[in-house]
Amino acid sequence: MPDPNSPGAAPRVRFAPSPTGFLHVGSARTFIFNWLYARHNHGTMVLRLDDTDVERNTDASVQSIFEGLRWLGLDWDEEYKQSERLDLHRAAALQIQEKGLAYRDFTPAHAGDDNQSGAQGAWLCNPGMREMSREESDRRAAAGEPFALRYRVPRGLGRVLRFADSVYGEQTKLADEVEDFALLRSDGMPTYHLASCVDDADLRISHIIRGQDHLTNTFKHLLIFEALGAPAPQFAHLPLLVAPDGTKLSKRKHGPVVSVTTYRDAGFLPRAFINFLCLLGWSPKNDKEFMALDEIRDLFTLEGVNRANAVVNFTEADPFDAKAVWLNAEHIRALPVDELSRLLEPFFAEAGFNPKPGRVELVAPLIRERIKLLSEAVAAADFFFLDRLVPYDPAELIPQKGDAAMARRVIETAEQVLAATRFDHDSLDHALRSMATQLGLKAGQAFQPIRVAVCGRKNAPPLFETLVVLGRDVCLERIRQAEDKLKSLGASDASSH
RNA sequence: GUCCCCGUCGUCUAGCCCGGCCUAGGACACCGCCCUUUCACGGCGAUAACACGGGUUCAAAUCCCGUCGGGGACGCCA
Numbered sequence: 238m239p240d241p242n243s244p245g246a247a248p249r250v251r252f253a254p255s256p257t258g259f260l261h262v263g264s265a266r267t268f269i270f271n272w273l274y275a276r277h278n279h280g281t282m283v284l285r286l287d288d289t290d291v292e293r294n295t296d297a298s299v300q301s302i303f304e305g306l307r308w309l310g311l312d313w314d315e316e317y318k319q320s321e322r323l324d325l326h327r328a329a330a331l332q333i334q335e336k337g338l339a340y341r342d343f344t345p346a347h348a349g350d351d352n353q354s355g356a357q358g359a360w361l362c363n364p365g366m367r368e369m370s371r372e373e374s375d376r377r378a379a380a381g382e383p384f385a386l387r388y389r390v391p392r393g394l395g396r397v398l399r400f401a402d403s404v405y406g407e408q409t410k411l412a413d414e415v416e417d418f419a420l421l422r423s424d425g426m427p428t429y430h431l432a433s434c435v436d437d438a439d440l441r442i443s444h445i446i447r448g449q450d451h452l453t454n455t456f457k458h459l460l461i462f463e464a465l466g467a468p469a470p471q472f473a474h475l476p477l478l479v480a481p482d483g484t485k486l487s488k489r490k491h492g493p494v495v496s497v498t499t500y501r502d503a504g505f506l507p508r509a510f511i512n513f514l515c516l517l518g519w520s521p522k523n524d525k526e527f528m529a530l531d532e533i534r535d536l537f538t539l540e541g542v543n544r545a546n547a548v549v550n551f552t553e554a555d556p557f558d559a560k561a562v563w564l565n566a567e568h569i570r571a572l573p574v575d576e577l578s579r580l581l582e583p584f585f586a587e588a589g590f591n592p593k594p595g596r597v598e599l600v601a602p603l604i605r606e607r608i609k610l611l612s613e614a615v616a617a618a619d620f621f622f623l624d625r626l627v628p629y630d631p632a633e634l635i636p637q638k639g640d641a642a643m644a645r646r647v648i649e650t651a652e653q654v655l656a657a658t659r660f661d662h663d664s665l666d667h668a669l670r671s672m673a674t675q676l677g678l679k680a681g682q683a684f685q686p687i688r689v690a691v692c693g694r695k696n697a698p699p700l701f702e703t704l705v706v707l708g709r710d711v712c713l714e715r716i717r718q719a720e721d722k723l724k725s726l727g728a729s730d731a732s733s734h
Numbered sequence: 735g736u737c738c739c740c741g742u743c744g745u746c747u748a749g750c751c752c753g754g755c756c757u758a759g760g761a762c763a764c765c766g767c768c769c770u771u772u773c774a775c776g777g778c779g780a781u782a783a784c785a786c787g788g789g790u791u792c793a794a795a796u797c798c799c800g801u802c803g804g805g806g807a808c809g810c811c812a
Contacts, residue, residue, distance in 0.1 A: 253812090254812090255811080255812045257811080257812075287812065289811095289812085290811060290812065292811085293812085342810085344810090345810095346810050347809090347810075359735080359736045359737070359807095359808050360808075360809095361808095383810095384810095385810045386810090387810090405738095405740095408738080408739095410737075410738075414736075414737055414738095414808095415737095415808090416808065418808095418809090419809080419810050420810095422810035424810080426810085428809090428810070428811085428812090429811070429812045430812090432812095433812085448806095449739070449740090449805090449806070450806055450807070450812095451806095451812090452738065452739065452806075453737070453738055453739085453806075453807040453808075454807070454812095456738095474739090476739090476740080477805075477806075479804095479805075481745090483804060483805065484804095484805075485805075485806075513746095516746060516747080516761090517746070518746095520746085520747055520748070522747090522749090523748090523760095524747090524748070524759080524760045524761075525760095525761095526746085526747090526761055526762085527761090543740095543747080544739075544740060545739095545740050545741065545805095546739090546740070546804085546805060546806090547745090547746065548745060549746095550744085550746085550762095550763090558745080558746085558762090559762055559763050560745075560746060560761075560762045562762090563761085563762055563763085564762090566775095570775080604774095605775095606773095606774055606775045606776095607773065607774045607775080608774090617773095617774095637772095669771090670771090673771090679771085681771045681772070682771090683771080684772075685771075685772065687771095688771080689772090692772095694772095694773095695772055695773075696772060696773040696774085697773065698772095698773080698774085699771075699772085699773090699774095700771060700772080701771090
């Protein structure tokens with residue numbers, strides 16, 4: 238039997254989510270690190286659904302996990318479901334039991350919930366069950382009494398369990414301190430520990446890369462691999478992703494802000510999201526942060542993984558870490574226009590805009606540097622798609638250090654100019670600057686009324702480009718509407734003079 | 735409670751293994767200035783950290799011990 242750990246062999250890694258909720262960012266990061274390790278080393282990426290908890294598994298969750306993974310856009314090579322491999326798990330349990338390494342525990346389920354953990358100290362085993370004779374155990378089992386199968390952890394031998402973690406280094410623990418964990422539940426279903434190890438052995442997983450919350454479980458897993466007669470894989474535990482309150486990120490405590498679909502819906506680019514997650518607990522150690530996926534893959538090593546937990550900075554008011562947002566903006570800016578446009582279209586559609594073909598490509602370059610999330614494009618570019626501008630305060634038309642009369646002069650003159658000028662960037666630039674000079678205004682003063690008239694607000698993309706995309710007809714129409722607004726404003730103004 | 739892990743700017747981190755190049759580097763955020771037709775982008779700059787206490791050493795963020803702090807595991811959940 239070839240040893241999967243033999244140096245030089247292509248690694249086989251796995252991501253094994255349990256379908257009990259949406260895919261959360263911590264799981265996503267584990268998936269990403271596994272993928273990176275596999276692809277960096279030309280190995281195999283296995284996706285395995287750890288669905289042995291029939292009580293908590295849901296189809297919706299399975300869908301949601303695949304949805305999240307598909308969005309990330311990272312592939313995998315093999316796919317398995319533990320629920321389809323139960324025979325293998327049970328056979329392994331039997332094999333372990335026959336070797337005398339496990340025993341039946343007839344204690345009713347949940348009987349010891351109160352004292353198995355917490356204030357009383359660690360629970361190790363029920364001696365009555367561990368010590369029960371083979372005869373009595375067989376008799377009670379034959380009589381149909383339900384039982385859980387527990388691993389008979391070596392006790393009193395002073396045995397030391399050890400493994401070298403790729404991230405945390407040499408780890409040791411006294412076997413006497415490990416509790417007799419369950420292998421099979423009383424309903425016959427394998428537990429996570431059993432199923433996971435049996436499958437890891439069967440699928441010849443060479444490297445287990447997972448969250449640090451499994452670090453102490455690893456000693457149990459070592460025992461299972463040993464009982465199975467399988468070589469233990471190489472372990473690499475990842476520092477945990479924690480919330481600003483310092484506790485492990487969880488769906489239950491922290492809600493949808495930790496779901497990857499929340500990031501997707503807000504307009505994160507998968508590449509940016511991956512880039513962000515990579516930087517949480519890993520560093521290329523060359524001060525690079527904004528990286529393309531290929532670059533990250535080439536640079537990725539387990540040696541670069543840190544040991545300290547990383548905080549994902551979010552609040553209720555602001556659900557996204559500022560660095561994630563910045564990286565997203567960087568990736569957006571790096572996107573070619575056609576690709577950006579394609580990604581933007583669903584957001585415009587969602588907002589009820591129905592851009593004509595090719596229109597988004599015209600708009601995208603104007604907002605590319607002005608949005609940090611794809612979803613922001615809707616607010617940033619609405620006036621390009623709306624037939625009627627959303628109502629704005631006519632006072633916005635008044636330029637800095639100016640008055641309504643100045644605004645009126647600008648608008649009226651602009652109408653003439655726009656009607657007579659070719660609608661290309663340079664012509665408009667030239668014409669409108671001359672207009673400003675003629676009116677004795679600074680460019681900024683002259684442009685603001687026009688900008689507000691055509692965009693409906695002060696903050697907008699550069700004026701000339703915007704006018705070109707909007708086209709003469711729309712611009713003139715909006716200029717006239719602004720004129721009307723100004724008239725009503727000007728009337729009251731005049732009376733006060 | 736028991737066992738395990740961790741502790742550098744607000745946050746992500748480099749440096750730690752192999753002490754001196756560290757008056758601790760980068761990034762985000764924040765603030766200021768510049769650029770500029772608004773907003774943004776970009777450029778420049780400022781503020782900001784070695785948890786604490788002992789030791790070893792000519793020299794410690796780096797090595798050792800302790801303390802404190804945080805986290806994780808301890809389930810017939812995964």
